[in-house]
Amino acid sequence: MAAITMRGITKRYADGTEAVKSVDLDIADGEFVILVGPSGCGKSTLLRMIVGLEDISDGEMRIGDDIVNDRAPKDRDLAMVFQNYALYPHLSVRENMAFPLRLQKVPEAEIMKRVEEAAAVLELTENLDRKPANLSGGQRQRVAMGRAIVRDPKAFLFDEPLSNLDANLRVQMRTEIARIQKKYGTTTVYVTHDQTEAMTLADRVAVLRKGVVQQVDSPRNLYNSPANLFVAGFIGSPSMNLVPGLLTGTSLQLPFGTLELPSDVAQRLGNAQAGERQVIVGIRPEHFEDASMVSDDVKGQGMLFQNRIENIEWLGSELYAYLPYTGGDAIGRQLDQLAGDLDMEQSSGDESQLVARLDAASRVREGEDAEIWLDSRKIHLFDPETGEALARPPVA
Amino acid sequence: MTATTTAPASRKRSGGPVKTTDRAKAERNLGLKLAAPAAIIMLLVTAYPICYAVYLSLFRYDLRVPEENAFVGLDNYVLILTSGVWWEAVLATAVITVISVAIELVIGLAFALVMHRAIFGRRTVRTAILIPYGIITVIAAFAFRFAVQPDTGFIGDVNPLGGTIGSFATIIITEVWKTTPFMSLLLLAGLATVPEELQEAAKVDGATAWQRLWKVTLPNMKSAILVALLFRALDAFRIFDTVYVQTAGQFKSQTISGLGYNALISRVNLGLGSAISILLFLMIIAIAFLFVKGFKTNLGTVKGED
Amino acid sequence: MTASTIGAERIGATTAPAKAGTTKGAAKQPGSGAIWKIGTAVIVAYALFPVLWILSLSLKPAADVGDGKLIPTNPSLGNYRDIFTSGEFVRPLINSIGISLITTAIAVVIAAFAAYAIARLDFPGKALLLSGALAIAMFPPVSIIGPLFNIWRATGLYDTWPGLILPYMTFALPLAIWTLAAFFREIPWDLEQAAQVDGATPYQAFRKVILPLALPGVFTSAIIVFIFCWNDFLFAISLTSTEAARTVPAATAFFTASSNFINPTGQIAAAAIVVTVPIIIMVLVFQRRIVAGLTAGAVKG
Structure with a gap:
């Protein structure tokens, strides 16, 4: 050895x-x-x-x-x-x-x-x-x-x-x-x-x-x-959702809503937050949840938004919901390249989809709007030019 | 192996060490060295004699009258192409080739289907079919000659080898018997490439066995059929042994090879004989060329399904 | 495709779907068995009938040759005794065996080098070599017997063993190169590397891993080449004149014309059986490999 x-x-x-x-x-x-x-x-x-x-x-x-x-x-x-x-x-x-x-x-x-x-x-x-x-x-x-x-x-x-x-x-x-x-x-x-x-x-x-x-x-x-x-x-299945974001101070504007950066993230961003800046926001599917399944004390730590549920895959222990949104093309070039590297299909046009992993008990229904909660503490930020992670959470 | 896909196109299937310049050069040298002996021998014993044959064909060159040897240009060719014997031989060769290859295709296909489907005695049948392949052509020719001749055979008092039609029939039957196995093995190999799923799909779609053969199996083994036909046609066109043993060229059954042999070896007229053999050579090339052209158009349509 | 199937059967283990192809499909057709059984019987009869007729003739004494019966009434081995006591057959038999074996040995060795290069290495002229070999295999032998006749007489090769071995080589080589290249392509050459990782030197990797895998292919090519040489007639009658190098097919043909045999039918038949039986035994034993060898090159090409 x-x-x-x-x-x-x-x-x-x-x-x-x-x-x-x-x-x-x-x-x-x-x-x-x-x-x-x-x-x-x-x-x-x-x-x-x-x-x-x-x-x-x-x-x-x-x-x-x-x-x-x-x-x-x-x-x-x-x-x-x-x-x-x-x-x-x-x-x-x-x-x-x-x-x-x-x-x-x-x-x-x-x-x-x-x-x-x-x-x-x-x-x-x-x-x-x-x-x-x-x-x-x-x-x-x-x-x-x-x-x-x-x-x-x-x-x-x-x-x-x-x-x-x-x-x-x-x-x-x-x-x-x-x-x-x-x-x-x-x-x-x-x-x-x-x-x-x-x-x-x-x-x-x-x-x-x-x-x-x-x-x-x-x-x-x-x-x-x-x-x-x-x-x-590359890591994680289904893959992390990657959406464009606009950072103004500590507020992050996403295609489907705006959230307030948690203080530790804001802190780690440090002076990088001056002015307005484009970022790519990464959200793992499990960091979404059906808002009705989230207890009120936790709700405050995230962002709530209404979105149509296009499609549902119920797997027994969990449930995948597909949420269409527009405005994803702002970061299209970066993502296309990534998709190419990963041998993935990349959706074309400006209609994009989020994948959300919800509690299996969730009652959301296909074709209807639902209120979805996003855990702001778990988001990842990336520089759209270099692809490097911004304000990485400290490693364990 | 995934990583090596970034390598240049010359990546080997085996995933062997991908090359540096030196290695490529060394590999090239080794390749040439290994291939050289085979290439040289094949060239020496074919290319050189062929060129020599072309040269001889332009001369009056008869070993019985060596004093008359002289350059005659294309006279030998003119003499041949204007002689009835030549055209008779061309006709005989063509008739034997076309009829025997056609029969072989049909029987060969039937045999291939049997071998492909037979559960019972699979090994036996594949072994049996190799027997004609293994038997010396001359011996096969004798076997059929003895079988049909009245003094040694069993078909009666009429001697088929005493007339034109009987002679041709005997020659063709012998050829078919001897070479169908090869044809059917090539076709069997082709059959094996047709996916079984296609058969099942066609069955589900309501095709009868006959329709499946014509509409599914055969179209999908077109290239195997063409290869088999090409090999056999070229081979049949050179036919010599059977005719020599069974009729010695009597009853209009002399073939081009036989004509060439007679001129070259029996009458030692090397000029005339060489001209005959060059003409045969050109005809073989022409047949191969036609087939290859047929291939190309065909492969174009078949390729997508491979 | 067959090549790969056969390769899989032979070489097997290294890839997951080892048993595809040949056996597939057949087992799924139990319903229509009768037709195929009859077919099988027809093929066997087809292949054997002329052989049985010759066998029967060879066992008949001269007086019975014309009786038209398949089963000889007075079977005797007289014809066999005749041909083995007469030099007219024994000497050609030795010639045939010697010339065919020597040609086979040389051709397979030389072809193995070329086939290895074709299967494993990248070098200029590779496609040319393959297509050239194919072209030569299709070549009419009669086109070169004239010049060879002339050259051989001038150089003393006429009516000698080398005088036949050389032209046989030309046709044996393409045959061997094609079959060997097809077999060599199927060898899992990765194993050479595996062996090296396992601690083998390149030579050990070749001797302990590659050679045992290549031998069946080499052997098959040898059989096919041998059968080719054994079968040749045109070169044998054109380039020989005496017993010095005349082979069995040529000698058999001349039994009729010039011989001590009064009615040579029985003797020819006996000779035919003698030269056929070894081939049939070979075919029986190596059936699968021969089928593989005959079709491998063709289907790939």
């Missing part, structure tokens, strides 16, 4: 494009770090540079105390679980798991002992003599993990390991991976485009966009205090 330290890690191609741009990242010994981002953000390239399948154009990669830039993959002592598992089809499960040990010339008895142990942990004992072709997707996934475990490597690397599984199995294997990582306490770097995986598994998450690390933080901090628009939009 070892820490992984990256300094100025860059991947540059022959034509000059940079897939990974000067990444600094410290992964502590035993830590579970997830690299997350939309496709093309450079996360897999970064992972492959750690393991040595991709050359490092610039920067320094350390595993433990060693600089490994010029080491072949086999000399880095890392184990990797590939997206397609990369099981050797001509070898049995047992031999697949034994493969790295045989290459290390570990004594036969020791190999069998370790394989049996790993198989027991992964519940593969009964399948040890089968070929990978005869296994289910989940079992293949386990074999791939078994091959990593038996080696007791310096770190586990996972490249989108769950993306080939169906939804149920994905959840199941997710807990499995968490369990195994805890059991062995091995440093783990895990790549995914699925933010749910990132949020549920990681000690810390590094969000990448176009080869640049946007924010590295605990899942909780990423969610509560995104550093910029991109992270705000």
